[in-house]
Amino acid sequence: MQAFETVAIAAAAVAAGGINAVVGSGTLITFPTLLAFGYPPVLANVSNTIGLVPGVLSAAYGYRAELKGQRSRLLKLGLASLLGGVAGAVLLLKLSADTFSSAVPVLILIACALVLLQPRLQKWLARRDSRGRADGGVPLWAGVLGTGVYGGYFGAAQGVLLMGLFGSFLRDDVQRLNAVKNVLASIVNGVAAILFIAVTTVDWTVAGVIAVGSTLGGVIGARVGRRLSPAVLRGLIVAVGVTAAVAAAV
Template identity: 70%
Template sequence: MEALEMAAVGAAGVAAGGINAVVGSGTLITFPTLLAFGFPPVLANVSNNLGLVPGTVSAAYGYRREMKGQLGRLVRFGAASLIGGLIGALLLLQLPDDAFQAVVPVLILAACVLVVLQPWLNRRLKERENPGRRDGGAPMWCGVLAAGVYGGYFGAAQGVLLMGLFGAFILDDLQRLNAVKNVLASIVNGVAAIVFIAVADVDWTAAGLIAAGSTVGGLVGARYGRRLPPVALRGFIVVVGVTASVIMIAS
């Protein structure tokens, strides 16, 4: 890679890390950047996944205050994300590149609708609140598992999917849920990265540049993202999600 290309990949990593911290879909910046510089799709996807792992970890660290009191939730959903991320990574190595192309935009748009409806859904949840099902029970766990499969396979907008699920089934503050989302994304990307390192080709220069950039971006994104009021955060999630869907439909 030439110096200009390296600078562009590093800058894309910063932007992706920041967006991932607030909502997700940073892959839609780094992945096309690698494709534009001639990377084959699978190599670009694998290298991008590895590079974004430090960024999701730094974003989770930036939201550490919002994680207080959520250990049980993190363990429960973390197990689902771990299993889902492993399955998704293995599917990436076996399925055609465009296997999920038709269904993914629909899933993202559905998640955006859930995010918009979150205040109404939370009021309905509160009316019939059941302490034993505050985290959505088995359906929510399966939803997190499915989001992990998708995240391990490709990852663009997995944060939007998770926030849509959280908003629909969990009665809690949006920023606290965003903190959980960052941890789960770290788990999914991390387990997928382990699989890719073991069995797939990796461009370590690209991965390293994205890693450095996404780490900085994750910290900056977390610093400012956690200050957003619920309405602004909800609006940002919807804008990113709809944009991601349009890009994926057009590609």
């Protein structure tokens, strides 16, 4: 790996770690960077997923204060993410990317619409059920499972999809939901990474550079993201999501 290549991948990893902590879609920075330097798509995706694990873990740790009181929610949704992440990783290793990739822009744009409409959705849910729901029920669990499949397969904008689901089914502070999003993304990336390490080829130099950069970015992103107002954070989620959808369509 040339010095310029190393610096470019490291810089992309720092940016990806920061974006993942705040909104998600960091993969859309690191993955194209690897492709630009000539790495084969599957090898790039596998190495990128492994490298981003420390970054999402550092982001989850940065949001630890917002995780208080959410143990039951994390256990329930974490299982969905675990199962989905394994299934998605198996799909990457076994199936063609064409059919699944064609659905990605649509999924991301739907998620952006859900995030944008989150305040109205919460009011609507409040009118339907004055007690609210702490866990989102089966629909949210199934949505998190599906997002886990997508995240294990590719991963770009899985955070946007999760926040869109949370906005539809949960009534809670957006920062607390963002903290849950980081934990679930850590689970998906983590189980996918374990499977990739066990059964396929990994470029450990690339994975190592991304790991260092994404960890730094995750710490920075968590500090910045926790200071953002719900409206600003929601706007960033939509902006990154639309960008992700356009990039995926191209």
